[in-house]
Amino acid sequence: MRAQRVLKFLTEKPNAVLETKDWACGSSSAAVELRVMDQLAAGELEPVADAVENFLAAHAQYERSRFWGARLIRVAQTKPPFEIARAAYDLAVKIAPYDATFWYLRGDFFVENKISDKAAASFNDGIRAQPAKAAEGYLRLGTLYFQLRQMDQAFAAFQRAEQADDSARVLSDWQRQILFFYIAEIYRGEKKWTPSAAYYQRALDTFQKPGWPTYAALVGKGDVLFAQGAWADAHQAYTDALDLAADQAQRAIVYAKLANWYVAMGELDRALDSYTQAVQYNPDDPWLYMALAQLQEQKRQLPQALANYQKALRLNPNLSAAQKALERLGAK
16 A cells, blocks of 8 residues: 555656656556565565665666666655665665766755765765766755855856857756856955856856745845945845845835935835845844834934844844944943
């Protein structure tokens, strides 16, 4: 019954990334497949490896190897215990070692489980296994390094993804948007405003859909324009980001950016309105309450400032700036 439930999942939830020729090759194959799925579900990992390898030895064929690899990865994606999923991924890349997709999905699994060294190794193995899909591997590798804040390695990987011969063909528009967005972010971190702005624009020209990274690319573009003194263009970018924010947390970020812009322009009343909007969209962020309270204090709206400093401190008891502000204002 357990194996049949797994097979039912595989039949009803196909993975477009893993399209394979569906082999209907008689009762012998079906029996092996049922036994393999049942043994995997039970955690009997060595018999699984032996059964699949023996079957493939008798029926050697690339498409059949890829079929088994896809089946094993789909089992892993049903979220079994870690060791079972890892065994399924390991066996998939063992029996179909020249298919980069399996290596990349195995790397994603290690990323999800915060095993960064094995994730990086799996992405690199995929790049070597199938150079025709290298751009996808370099994008994954760069994203991993970016998340680890290893920016030199991230930038090198992203550059290789962009320059790969297969980049335009293999990467979807959404993936290319992510690639350009991350490159822009790295340039912005280095305060290289001109290339940063260019890559934010490339990200926006390549693909747009509400949410991340479209709204974030517009925010980043606004920040770069702000740093360059292009005030009107920066405001327009933030306004466009607000239109493409997909949830309350994203809207809170954009309203905070708009508030900073209004402060820089000396429009404090509009800045207060924007910070108030930001707090309403994300009432769990102590720094938003701090920024709102500081502006209220500057405007001599002391009761409101005290209340918001107190909210910030309740959300983050270690926020010394809020504590000092309360002491300065004579709050008990």
